[in-house]
Amino acid sequence: MAVYTRVPTETLRDFLTRFDAGELRSAKGIAEGVENSNYLVDTTTGRFILTLYEKRVSAEDLPFFMALLDHLAARDQPVPPAIADRAGREIHELAGRPACLIRFLPGVSVTRPTPAQARSAGAALGRMHAALGDFDRVRPNSMGLESWRPLLDRCGGDLDRIAPDLFARIDTALAQVTAAWPAGLPRSAIHADLFPDNVLMLGDEVTGLIDFYFACTDLRALDLAIMHGAWAFDDAGRTLERDVSHALMAGYAEAFGLRDDERAALPVLARGACIRFFLTRAWDWLNTPADAMVTRKDPLAYLRRLEIYERLGEEAFA
Ligand SMILES: Nc1ncnc2c1ncn2[C@@H]1O[C@H](COP(=O)(O)OP(=O)(O)O)[C@@H](O)[C@H]1O
Numbered sequence: 389m390a391v392y393t394r395v396p397t398e399t400l401r402d403f404l405t406r407f408d409a410g411e412l413r414s415a416k417g418i419a420e421g422v423e424n425s426n427y428l429v430d431t432t433t434g435r436f437i438l439t440l441y442e443k444r445v446s447a448e449d450l451p452f453f454m455a456l457l458d459h460l461a462a463r464d465q466p467v468p469p470a471i472a473d474r475a476g477r478e479i480h481e482l483a484g485r486p487a488c489l490i491r492f493l494p495g496v497s498v499t500r501p502t503p504a505q506a507r508s509a510g511a512a513l514g515r516m517h518a519a520l521g522d523f524d525r526v527r528p529n530s531m532g533l534e535s536w537r538p539l540l541d542r543c544g545g546d547l548d549r550i551a552p553d554l555f556a557r558i559d560t561a562l563a564q565v566t567a568a569w570p571a572g573l574p575r576s577a578i579h580a581d582l583f584p585d586n587v588l589m590l591g592d593e594v595t596g597l598i599d600f601y602f603a604c605t606d607l608r609a610l611d612l613a614i615m616h617g618a619w620a621f622d623d624a625g626r627t628l629e630r631d632v633s634h635a636l637m638a639g640y641a642e643a644f645g646l647r648d649d650e651r652a653a654l655p656v657l658a659r660g661a662c663i664r665f666f667l668t669r670a671w672d673w674l675n676t677p678a679d680a681m682v683t684r685k686d687p688l689a690y691l692r693r694l695e696i697y698e699r700l701g702e703e704a705f706a
């Protein structure tokens with residue numbers, strides 16, 4: 389589930405009076421997602437998503453995210469901008485949390501993408517990168533390379549409760565990735581978490597790119613590496629689905645293009661991305677109470693991906 393903060397009906401009804409968004413008909417908590425509280429809100433004029441921002445989203449970052457969404461929406465990208473109230477405000481406070489009322493997008497996220505879906509999603513990332521060419525706001529990547537060592541140290545020896553020698557394994561992998569991290573690649577605003585659950589689709593067509601709350605400024609090719617790790621493997625990270633991998637890469641390259649130096653860097657960027665998602669999942673695994681109403685994601689699924697990338701190198705992206 390992902391409803392951490394309950395919003396009483398009366399509070400929501402009052403909140404909606406700030407907008408030209410009709411009157412409340414129904415509101416339901418949305419089970420998917422792990423970071424924020426989300427409600428599906430139906431009013432007399434339409435359907436909206438109400439998001440209350442929780443632990444990992446800082447209120448100071450919301451103007452960056454909203455400017456990014458407005459920029460992309462103005463360039464016809466399938467993203468959900470926040471709805472402005474009558475005073476022009478997009479960012480609010482509700483039930484003690486920062487909150488936004490967001491445009492609802494149709495579509496569903498896929499759990500096992502087909503090659504055709506991966507091609508469309510890769511192309512959607514490419515078009516998004518093209519549209520971000522003139523976006524000049526900057527947000528440092530709070531989940532970037534510099535954050536991984538401190539997070540690994542915070543997990544510390546507790547990692548070995550998940551699997552034997554896990555701390556040493558990740559320590560070595562991180563040292564190798566840090567030493568090989570590329571310099572001089574193009575930087576851009578990136579989504580940084582474009583997993584299948586953050587892409588809405590109807591059939592093979594992308595209808596929505598959502599959940600921009602890790603968006604930041606970093607190496608543009610890191611976005612593709614993150615997406616590759618999330619899309620081109622089975623969920624447990626045991627098998628690289630080569631046809632899905634090939635389609636994702638082709639879709640991106642056709643829509644935007646991939647420089648030789650970006651392609652050459654993908655193996656190390658993908659290993660870095662595995663460490664990033666391993667660490668946040670491991671932290672949550674170790675620190676989420678067993679009875680919490682949220683599904684913990686398996687960190688070892690990212691250790692397995694890391695091992696496949698280490699073994700295959702460039703061949704993983706063929
Ligand atoms: N703009 C939107 N349009 C339609 N559905 C949405 C929208 N935003 C979120 N959702 C739904 O809410 C779920 C959780 O949203 P998400 O932003 O991924 O949450 P979290 O940040 O907690 O991971 C999504 O899987 C999707 O079903």
Ligand SMILES: N[C@@H](CCOP(=O)(O)O)C(=O)O
Nearest residue numbers: 421422423583599665669685
């Ligand atoms: N994609 C991350 C977790 C972030 O969750 P999201 O629901 O906000 O995408 C992971 O799988 O570890």
